[in-house]
Amino acid sequence: MSYKRPVAAICGMGKTDLSRKPSKHSVRELAVQACLRAVEDAGLKKDDIDGLMLNRSPLEPSETLPMHVQRDAGFKDLSLLTSVEAEGSSAIQMIQYASLAIQAGMAKNVLCVFADCPVGATQGGGATFAMSMELTGIPGWEAQHGFYGATGAYALAAARHMHLYGTTHDHLYAYARSSREWAQLSSDAFLRKELTRDDYFSARWIAEPFRMFDCAFPVNGAIAVVVTAADAAKDMKQPPVYVHGLGQGHAAVPNFAGFEPEVNSGAEIAAKTAFKTAGVSVPDLGFCEVYDAFSFSGMLAMEDIGLCKKGEVGPFVAEGHTAPGGSIPVNTGGGHLSGFYMQGMTPVHEAITQVRGFGGDRQVAKNDIGLVTGSGGRMEFHAAMIVSPHAKLN
Amino acid sequence: MGNKTSRELEEAFYQSLNEGVVSYFSCTDLCGPVDYTARLCPKCGSGLELKAASGRGHVHSAVTYHTQYNENMKTPYTVLMVELEEGPRLIASAISENNSVPEVGSEVMATMKADSVLAFKTVR
Numbered sequence A: 001m002s003y004k005r006p007v008a009a010i011c012g013m014g015k016t017d018l019s020r021k022p023s024k025h026s027v028r029e030l031a032v033q034a035c036l037r038a039v040e041d042a043g044l045k046k047d048d049i050d051g052l053m054l055n056r057s058p059l060e061p062s063e064t065l066p067m068h069v070q071r072d073a074g075f076k077d078l079s080l081l082t083s084v085e086a087e088g089s090s091a092i093q094m095i096q097y098a099s100l101a102i103q104a105g106m107a108k109n110v111l112c113v114f115a116d117c118p119v120g121a122t123q124g125g126g127a128t129f130a131m132s133m134e135l136t137g138i139p140g141w142e143a144q145h146g147f148y149g150a151t152g153a154y155a156l157a158a159a160r161h162m163h164l165y166g167t168t169h170d171h172l173y174a175y176a177r178s179s180r181e182w183a184q185l186s187s188d189a190f191l192r193k194e195l196t197r198d199d200y201f202s203a204r205w206i207a208e209p210f211r212m213f214d215c216a217f218p219v220n221g222a223i224a225v226v227v228t229a230a231d232a233a234k235d236m237k238q239p240p241v242y243v244h245g246l247g248q249g250h251a252a253v254p255n256f257a258g259f260e261p262e263v264n265s266g267a268e269i270a271a272k273t274a275f276k277t278a279g280v281s282v283p284d285l286g287f288c289e290v291y292d293a294f295s296f297s298g299m300l301a302m303e304d305i306g307l308c309k310k311g312e313v314g315p316f317v318a319e320g321h322t323a324p325g326g327s328i329p330v331n332t333g334g335g336h337l338s339g340f341y342m343q344g345m346t347p348v349h350e351a352i353t354q355v356r357g358f359g360g361d362r363q364v365a366k367n368d369i370g371l372v373t374g375s376g377g378r379m380e381f382h383a384a385m386i387v388s389p390h391a392k393l394n
Numbered sequence B: 001m002g003n004k005t006s007r008e009l010e011e012a013f014y015q016s017l018n019e020g021v022v023s024y025f026s027c028t029d030l031c032g033p034v035d036y037t038a039r040l041c042p043k044c045g046s047g048l049e050l051k052a053a054s055g056r057g058h059v060h061s062a063v064t065y066h067t068q069y070n071e072n073m074k075t076p077y078t079v080l081m082v083e084l085e086e087g088p089r090l091i092a093s094a095i096s097e098n099n100s101v102p103e104v105g106s107e108v109m110a111t112m113k114a115d116s117v118l119a120f121k122t123v124r
Helices: A027-042 A069-073 A087-103 A149-165 A169-183 A197-202 A267-278 A295-305 A313-318 A335-339 A345-356 B006-018
Strands: A008-015 A051-056 A080-083 A110-116 A205-208 A221-228 A241-249 A287-289 A370-376 A381-388 B023-027 B048-052 B056-065 B077-084 B089-094 B107-112 B118-122
Touching: A008 A027, A008 A087, A008 A345, A027 A051, A027 A069, A027 A110, A027 A221, A051 A069, A051 A087, A080 A087, A087 A110, A087 A221, A087 A241, A087 A345, A087 A370, A087 A381, A149 A205, A149 A295, A149 B056, A149 B077, A169 A197, A169 A295, A169 A313, A169 A335, A221 A345, A241 A267, A241 A345, A267 A295, A267 A370, A267 A381, A287 A345, A295 A313, A295 A335, A295 A370, A335 A345, A345 A370, A345 A381, B006 B023, B006 B048
Parallel strands: A051 A080, A051 A110, A287 A370, B089 B118
Antiparallel strands: A008 A221, A008 A241, A110 A221, A205 B056, A241 A381, A370 A381, B023 B048, B056 B077, B056 B107, B077 B089, B107 B118
16 A cells, blocks of 8 residues: 555644543543544544544443534534544554545544543442453353453463463563553643552452453543644644554454464564554664553554564563653553553543653653554454654654 | 354353363365364354363463452352363353462363353362
């Protein structure tokens, strides 16, 4: 695939208040609020928006975030309106499709929004995400065995990685601690207290090998970004976030003898494509924002994008490479574990913050080139993006 | 006869369990066993049929639930992903013996719990 480079730019970002309390507003209302804030942040007017892309949680029905969000927000005469349903890879996919549409002349300023309210009056986010996950496709099979939620599916994958490569609970703790150390520096993060070894190991089991701090911290809210042409972004209100590389990877590794879907994901294909598009490689990266609904999913992403060799992510994290002061900062806002869980928009939000140079105490020293990932399903659906404050990378 | 529909395959799978047999899906042509998610042969596009598995396999991975998501499932309980010796992998319940459940990598054998729920126990 050939793109004009930079592929596009992100010129606006809007976020509602994120909350652990039941929301007074519907998902739809939150989406509108985030969209309008993104438009304002970009220094645009509502009439400048000619594209809208929606992403709802895969656990919610389509009416939760209908295309009527357009009318709610008062966007008129759109030339692009759609919903992207690729689970945790959707946020980056929206930016990719928006970029392509802009390059093709289909639209000029495209809003991409994610909104979700998993925390309700009677249940926390954990219960919301605990639906049975169909691994066989045989109706009722997984529920019959009490196999619930993405938590179980990712716990199975972590256990497999532990068996194959000797990854340990200490390694999972090292990952959670690295995220927390970043979160302690971030005013956007929810969990900012030091995560001691005792805190981690004394927390309750959720689905072994995962304890509580291996799991994402769900919140209610919405985040939207505005994608525009690279040329247009340079004179706008905010520092431009140039998008140089984009890629998707959907490997469809079968659950069958000889295959290891638990430890080989399509993230490798997605990242390779993004690197190729941008004309850069792993040593060029200044920071990474990976989708990490569970400690292990972030760790696997690091292996698959090539920060370390396959099977070596445990020691890599334990050596402190990803933490503040390390060789390659990862999830500088605390990620999903300690920051907040807004699915694919969490890493996108943090990457934009870093590229703009608005990270405050958590601002990375080298923000020239950053890699962002998204993933969904059971490590099945992947997208990656390279971003930079510079219009030219090399 | 046409290919079995997805629903026919799934119903036949449950029916075989009611008869005490764990089955897998296999290509009606020559490609052999397929992943449980397949409803057509991913290699040649032919239909699938059920075949009886030996019931032997090994634990590919395992998770132990401590959080109760279903009031009928007393925690903690372990769910296995078993690789049948014919190749396909599936989720199944674990039989605990002497306070221990099959570990990842261990050889296991199929057995039926109440209500024809498939479970595996360690081969000794």
